[in-house]
Amino acid sequence: MAWYPGAIKMELQPESDAQPAIRPTQFIVHSIVAPWTPERTYEHWKNSTNLESHFGLGYDGRMGQYIGTETRADANAAANRRPDGTGAVSIETASNTSATDPWTPEQVEALVRLGVWLHRTHGIPLRVCRSHSDPGYGYHSLHREWSTSGTACPGRPRIAQFRDEVFPAIVARASGASATPSKEDDMPSAEEVAAEVWRHRLPHPRADITITAATLLRQAWIKVERTEARIVAQAAVIEQLAAALAAHHQEIDPDGLIARIEAAIEGITVRLDVQEES
Template sequence: MALMPGATYIGPTPNKRVDGMVEVRGLVLHIQEGNEQGSEAWFKNPASQASAHFLNPKTGALRQLVDTKDRAWAEADGNAHWVSIENEGYAGDKLTASQLENAAQLLAWLHKTYSVPLESTDDPTGKGLGWHGMGGAAWGGHTGCPGDPIKAQRAAIIARAEQILGLDQKPKVSLAHVVYAAQHDPQAAQGHTTYKGEVLLVEKALQAEGLLAAQYVDGSFGTRTVGAYARWQRSAAGGGFTGTAADGVPGKTSLKLLAARHNFTVTD
C-alpha cells in the first residue's frame, strides 16, 4: 500500500478504482463544505460515488482514506492523475495553521515519492499544487472550490514543504530574472549585468558542464552564455530540445534540470 507516514488511515471505501492512478501530477486542494465526520461518512457511502485520498481536519493529524496508487473519485476527469485533499471547512475559509502544516507535509511526501514539483499550477494538464476549480466543467464544474483564501495560501504551503525537505537552504534562481537577462544583456554594453548573482549561478553550472569557459563566468548573460545555454538545452541532460526551444533563453524544464545537477532551486 502507498500510505503516507504520519497520516491516520481511515479506509477503506468502496468509492475508488484500485490501481487506477495513471500518474501523480500533483496535489489538488478541495474544501469539504462540511465537517470531518460528515465528509468521512459521505465518502464511505457507496451512493455518493465520491471520495478523496486525504481528509484534512481543522485540528489534528492528516487522515488518509484512499491509497495513492488507487484512483479516488474527487475531480472527475482529473482522478487518474491527481492526489486529492479535502480540507474541513467552507468556501471562503482559510486553512488553519494545522491544516497548512498537514498540506505541506503531504506535498513534501509527494515530492519525495512521486517527484511532484514544488510549485503552484492552474493548469489541469500541468504539475504541482493545484485546486479543484482549475479543471472547470471536466472536473465537475466546482469552480469556486476551495475558495480564493485557500488558493492564496499555496505559496505558504510550498515554502513550508521546502523547509521540511531542507530545500530552502539552497540558493534560488528566478526563471523570470534569468529570462530577462538573456533577452537584454547581449544587446547592452560590454560587462553589463542584470540579476548578476542569479546569472552567476547559471553560468557556474554551465561551466561545470563544460559548456562555458571560465572567462565568461561574469554575471552577464551575454552572447557566450546564451550560446552555452543553447548547447545545454540541446543536450540529453538538458532536455534534448531542438529549434526555437533551444535558443539559449532559459525555459522552466531546462533550468530545473540544470538546477537539480548543481544544487540550486528555481522559482517563477
C-alpha cells in the same frame, strides 16, 4: 498503493480495491464545505463513494487517508486519471458551510507536510500546475478541467493561503531537506513559532478544560457569524411587523416605527457596552 504515515488509515471499500491504478503527478486541495473531522468525512463517503478524495483534513490538523495515493479517486474530474495513467492526489479540508474561512494554522502545517511527502514519495515537481495536465501542485478551481461544472473551491481566503503560505512552504522544506543544518537552523522559523502559538492551550473561559488559541478564535468567529445572521433575521421581522401594523392602523408610520425600534435596540446595546467596560 502508498499510505502517508502522517494520516490515520481509513480505507474505503470496495472503492480502494475497485478503482484503477494511477501514477501520481499532481496534488490538488479542496474545501469540503462542512466542518467535518476525518472520521465524519469517512462516514459520509463509505456508503456513497463517487466524489471521494484520497485524504480528509480536520480543523485541528488531524488527517485521514481513505485510498492509497497510487489509486484513482473521484474528486478532480479530468485529473482523476488521464489516458496515460497519470492522475491527481486530492485532499478535502474542513471548512465552514460556505467555504469562506481560511485554513487554520494546524491545517496549513498538515498540508505542507503532506505536500513534502508527496514530492519525496512520488516525485511531484515543486511548481504550481501550469495547465490541467501539467504535473505539480494546485487547488480545485485553478483549472476548469478539474471540475465537472465549475467551482470556486477551496474559497478565496484559502486560495490566497495556498499561493502565499502553503505552496512556498512546501517548496522551502522539500528543497532544503538535504542541506546541512547550521547553528541558525536550530532556531525555529517564524512559521513554526506562529503555528506553536496557535496550538498553545489556554484555560476555557466557561469550562474546566484547556483549549487551543486557534479553537478559541474559531469559536468566536462562529459566534460572530451567527450573531450577524440573527440580527439580519430580526431586522426582517421588525420590517414585517411594522408593515402589518400599518396595514391595520393607518395612523402608524411604518418607517418611523422601525426607526424607533432600532433606536431602542441601539440604546440597549449602548447600556450593555457601558456595563461591560465598567
